[in-house]
Amino acid sequence: xxxxxxxxxxxxxxxxxxxxxxxxxxxxxxxxxxxxxxxxxxxxxxxxxxxxxxxxxxxxxxxxxxxxxxxxxxxxxxxxxxxxxxxxxxxxxxxxxxxxxxxxxxxxxxx
Amino acid sequence: xxxxxxxxxxxxxxxxxxxxxxxxxxxxxxxxxxxxxxxxxxxxxxxxxxxxxxxxxxxxxxxxxxxxxxxxxxxxxxxxxxxxxxxxxxxxxxxxxxxxxxxxxxxxxxxxx
Numbered sequence: 306x307x308x309x310x311x312x313x314x315x316x317x318x319x320x321x322x323x324x325x326x327x328x329x330x331x332x333x334x335x336x337x338x339x340x341x342x343x344x345x346x347x348x349x350x351x352x353x354x355x356x357x358x359x360x361x362x363x364x365x366x367x368x369x370x371x372x373x374x375x376x377x378x379x380x381x382x383x384x385x386x387x388x389x390x391x392x393x394x395x396x397x398x399x400x401x402x403x404x405x406x407x408x409x410x411x412x413x414x415x416x
Numbered sequence: 417x418x419x420x421x422x423x424x425x426x427x428x429x430x431x432x433x434x435x436x437x438x439x440x441x442x443x444x445x446x447x448x449x450x451x452x453x454x455x456x457x458x459x460x461x462x463x464x465x466x467x468x469x470x471x472x473x474x475x476x477x478x479x480x481x482x483x484x485x486x487x488x489x490x491x492x493x494x495x496x497x498x499x500x501x502x503x504x505x506x507x508x509x510x511x512x513x514x515x516x517x518x519x520x521x522x523x524x525x526x527x528x529x
Contacts, residue, residue, distance in 0.1 A: 309458075311458075313528045336514075336515040337515040339492070339518070341520075347522070348420070348507075348519075348520040348521060348522050349459070349509075349520040350520075351518060351519065354515075354516065375526070392458050394458055394459070396458070396459075398514075398515045400472060401471075401514040402447060402464035402466065402471055402472055402514035402515060403450065403461055403464055403472050403474070403475070403513050404449070404451075404459075404461055404518075405461065405463075406451075406458030406459045406460070406461075407458050408456065408457050408458045409458055
């Protein structure tokens with residue numbers, strides 16, 4: 306059974322702080338790694354799909370890196386805003402189409 | 417354009433009953449996924465369709481669970497003889513290709529009394 310671990314489980318920051326969280330996994334044999342943002346009462350929203358070692362993706366104030374050799378991905382948020390409050394999920398595709406999710410990091414940004 | 421839709425949004429049923437959950441993917445998306453999410457946990461993979469066929473159903477927990485996608489578009493997740501442990505949010509997602517960016521529906525919250 307593949308374990309996709311996310312840390313920390315929850316995080317509270319002040320508006321304007323930059324923050325990052327981790328997704329770690331045991332294997333480098335996978336098709337893709339996904340990051341999602343899941344706001345309360347909404348659907349999970351795809352942030353990034355990453356496939357190659359050394360991949361770096363950016364969308365506005367949010368960026369992600371992937372290190373397949375050491376088995377981790379980082380998600381960074383620069384200058385956190387209250388609207389960034391959500392649960393951030395990481396998922397690994399070990400077979401095409403089969404995603405294994407971590408339990409997420411819940412971010413709360415205080416104004 | 418229209419996103420992924422799921423019906424019903426909420427379903428309350430009694431233990432032992434049969435339920436069907438429906439997913440309407442984004443038009444043109446060939447891949448469709450079903451997940452189950454319990455409180456405090458990430459979504460758990462159930463089944464993945466590529467077109468009309470179930471490409472990977474290894475996540476279905478037992479033979480009470482079954483899913484179809486007869487015309488390669490709408491999918492129905494069917495649960496027989498429901499148990500209280502089946503209570504969860506059932507999420508559907510679709511994408512243009514497997515392991516591509518997945519677009520999620522709002523989910524169906526199933527409660528088995």
